Amino acid sequence: MTTTSYLVKGMTCDHCAQSVRSEVGGLAGVQRVDVDLPTGTVTVTSQNALADAEIAAAVDEAGYEVVSRA
Incomplete structure (x- = not known):
């Protein structure tokens, strides 16, 4: 298992959090997403390490922006 944290800009409510959980949680190997x-x-907790770009793309798809690793 691998756990990595990211700072994400623009999330303000539970709907924001659910959107990010849904997009990132849909990536192959993701076990858990906590916001x-x-x-x-x-x-993000996953079976194997995921590329930062892959996480950033999923967060972007949800409408937010990864600023950096936390």
Whole structure:
């Protein structure tokens, strides 16, 4: 298992968090996606390490932007 956290810009509500969970959670190998709205942190747990670009693309598809790794 691999766990990586990212700072995501633009999330403000539960709907935002659910959109990100849905898009990132749909990536192959993702086991869990946790979103902390107050800090803008998205923590992804997956079977194997995922490319940062892959996570960023999924977050972008949800309408938000990965700023950096947390």
